[in-house]
Amino acid sequence: MPVARPETSDARVIAHVDMDCFYVQVEQRRQPELRGLPTAVVQYNEWQGGGLIAVSYEARKCGVKRSMRGDEAKAACPEIQLVQVPVARGKADLNTYRSAGSEVVSILAQSGRCERASIDEVYLDLTDAAESMLADAPPESLESIDEEALKSHILGMSREDGDDFKESVREWICRKDADRRDKLLGCGMIIVAELRKQVLKETEFSCSAASNNTELNKQMLAKLSSGMNKPAQQTVVPYSAVQELLSSLPIKKMYVRKQLGGKLGTSLQTDLGVDTVGDLLQFSETKLQEHYGVNTGTWLWNISRGISGEEVQGRLLPKSHGSGKTFPGPRALKSLSTVQHWLNSLSEELSERLSSDVEQNKRMASTLTLHASAFRSKDSDSHKKFPSKSCPLRYGVAKIQEDAFNLFQAALREYMGTFGMKPQGNKQETWRITGLSVSASKIVDIPSGTSSIMRYFQSQSTVPSCAADGCVQEHVAMTPSASEGCSEQRSVETQATVPEEDTSVTYTLPNSENQYKDNDLVSEKDVVFCPSNNATDVPTQSQSQSQSNKGTQIKKTGRKINNSKEQNLGMPSIVDIFKNYNNATPQSKQETQEDSTVSSSTSKRANFSSSSSHCGEVNQDWGYKIDEIDQSVMDELPVEIQRELRSFIRPNKRFNTGKGKSDGSASSIAHYFQPLNR
DNA sequence: ACGGCTTAAACC
DNA sequence: TGGTTTAAG
Structure with missing residues (x-):
């Protein structure tokens, strides 16, 4: 108000600081030879030279404008240097700009x-x-x-x-x-x-x-x-x-x-x-x-x-994180499996950013929201109201992927009019998806004194992110034509949408040999469809092979993951806590417990932590119950963690006000955070 | 139905 | 609330 x-x-003094053509400067710092030259940053080079998202002042002088296509820019200013936005998982990756922005903030602050x-x-x-x-x-x-x-x-x-x-x-x-x-x-x-x-x-x-x-x-x-x-x-x-x-x-x-x-x-x-x-x-x-x-x-x-x-x-710091992509016109997604593929990629990126946020800023998001836009192929006019859906956010790539997909399906049903549609019908004529995004919001600080346990849990969830890449073996039968379509020159988007057209998908179970698989993150229901998943990779046989290798022998996937692996080695039991909890509430059972309408059943499932989750303003729920941590398990934990755990286990506190679900005793660790929070 | 992708906030 | 809409850059 x-x-x-x-x-x-x-009499105050308020200032506003604005970086000059920021993305261009970031690129020029990386490639100093570009300094002083007319330069623009462009994303997705394939179609008409890509779209400009930042233009240097030299280039502006030649009449180059933001939101020109690369080709237009070339026409206006033949000497222009076009730098591409990094691409990861088939989509623009703005992380370098984000962290460059943080550099600036930390100085100005x-x-x-x-x-x-x-x-x-x-x-x-x-x-x-x-x-x-x-x-x-x-x-x-x-x-x-x-x-x-x-x-x-x-x-x-x-x-x-x-x-x-x-x-x-x-x-x-x-x-x-x-x-x-x-x-x-x-x-x-x-x-x-x-x-x-x-x-x-x-x-x-x-x-x-x-x-x-x-x-x-x-x-x-x-x-x-x-x-x-x-x-x-x-x-x-x-x-x-x-x-x-x-x-x-x-x-x-x-x-x-x-x-x-x-x-x-x-x-x-x-x-x-x-x-x-x-x-x-x-x-x-x-x-x-x-x-x-x-x-x-x-x-x-x-x-x-x-x-x-x-x-x-x-x-x-930002109040939310999101990862999204559009699929305009002819590229609109038309099968569930393709949607799932993209949701997986978006979720991966999101999860990665959430992990950095925990590590760097000690805070966690508590709501996951899925956003999509769609139209019906018959109704050309129905391009508006694909509903957004949200649910409590669970950390861990596979969980986010699962929840995002469930949210999508719930929204899709609603969009289609509550009923109908076989999910498996990979061929369907009805809907087209032109945009997908997943975002995480309601970010709260992790109360002080819990940092090491947070790191611990965090590392639990980051490991399988790599597992999900490679260990879960998805067999995608590429048709010859599809494989041919993926020449190196093709745009990543083109490649990535290939599987949509004509793939038969075989779902398989996780590689049971993977020592670090934990059912919390890689369970039956976590099977992911991941055709040629790294969209930047050309999906050759040898590569998909090497990918699954990468999964089983976790190494050299980056320092963060290596660290977590080492942490895991000594103490697998915390993983069991998660595993047991998840096994205790498998999807099927959960659904019978909640008597709910068809459209909400899926989103309830995405909700996962069936009990919970009115924990007031903290509103975090990681979905495990503190009272399931057995003493023998506790004993296996590092002393430091034990101490922290005990510090929030105050059995007499109760926070579960809210509309009592059947299981009134359910309390998650999140609840214990609340009194400590502020 | 090609300007892609992010974030924030008001409003109902 | 959650979900939608608008806006900016």
Whole structure:
């Protein structure tokens, strides 16, 4: 809710930092010879040169624009260097950009409250730092002012004077008679310049920034103005410049944490004749409420006055993770097994990212959501409402894969109209899937004091991820034509969709020789369909052979996995805990227990932990019961883990409020986390 | 029915 | 709530 006048609003310094054509810079850091050349980052090179997702400023000068195809870019700028986004599992892999973004955040977070707004943007609340500077070393006391700060653009200040402008900036910053706002802003300019230099030095990335202290609409102004002077420049919006800036601003350019660019903006123009934010000022709050409802009306009234009431949140990490892919037009998926294949890949990526999140940030997600888009082949018009579905998230690749697929099937049934459809009919004429995504949300911190057990559980789930790749032996009978279709030159997508057309799939059980198979993760129901699964690989016989080898002898699949393997060696019994639990509630039984409608039965199954799972805000459920941990098993655990386990086993605590399922005693470890959490 | 993929948030 | 919709980049 917008707050008209936040108490904290007095003379703050808010900055917005935006990396310049970030993906391009990341690639140029990797390939320094590209520096200074017109460069663009492109994904999926096969169709018309791929789609551009980032364009260097040199290339922009030649008229290359984001969302051109590679071919168009070449036409516009023949010398352009096109760099491809990395591909993993047949889809774009943005991880290098994500971690480059984290590098930047970790630098910027040092000097004030910092909010990660996107992969390449942050907001900073520099008020404290500016106040300290003003108190301890105000600009006018400095013998020299940072050159970079002197290059700032100050809104409302003429910049024509050529060489003199730096001097003007210096004067502005050092003005004795400035009000406190402007003084703080002057300090802010110096701090921001310093930060930008530090980012450049430590990451080699350049960025642009803007700062303001208008107590009004901080983020909006920051965002607005940092886009104003790019690349590698900084802008300042003094309080005195705000009114003018706002009043002439086209309504659709108004950026307030999303909103006015789209339908609402259009409606304001056509229905109320509002073209600029200034125009909006003429309308009373109630008038606006009549048109757009109470909330939106008030909100509009506020933002037209620059009031957003939003503070910079101190959040450095994303609130969710997702992995998705589209299958446009002719590539739309038409068989369950292909859908499953892709869900498996997406789930793998998601799981990997979740694992890193646990390791690096000690937090876990608790909801898994599946998202798809579809149309019916007859109804060309029915391209909308494939329902999303979610369920509690269980860690472990195979579990995520299983749950995602179950969610999909539940959604599909609903989409098709509750009933019908043999799942196995690999040939079917009805639906087409044009997009799939899996995401993990409701991420909570792991309470301190539980880190080693979390690592332990985490490693349990990462190992079989490799097992799922190779150990589960899927035999995919490729027809000759399909195999031929997979020449190295073909796009990964083309390859990956090959199995969809004409494959007969044989499901087999997991390789029982794999010492590390654990039924929790690789069980009958975890059989995965994984045709030529690594889409980047050409699916030759020898390779699929080597893949299953890789599965059985786990080594050299990366340090993380190796570590976990070593951890596993001494102590298989924790695995049994999981295994026993899962065996105790196999799918079939579970379904009979829950008397539920057809459409929900599958999603209940995806829910897996049948008992549970209202654990309040923590809302984690990993699906094993603490009371199933036998003392003898405990004894086998490392002392450290035992100690941690005991620390949450407080038998008398009960958290299971909620609508009592039959099994009221069910409590998962997650429940024990709750009292420790905060 | 080719601009792909991610994230966030409002709203119902 | 969960699910849908909108938006941005």
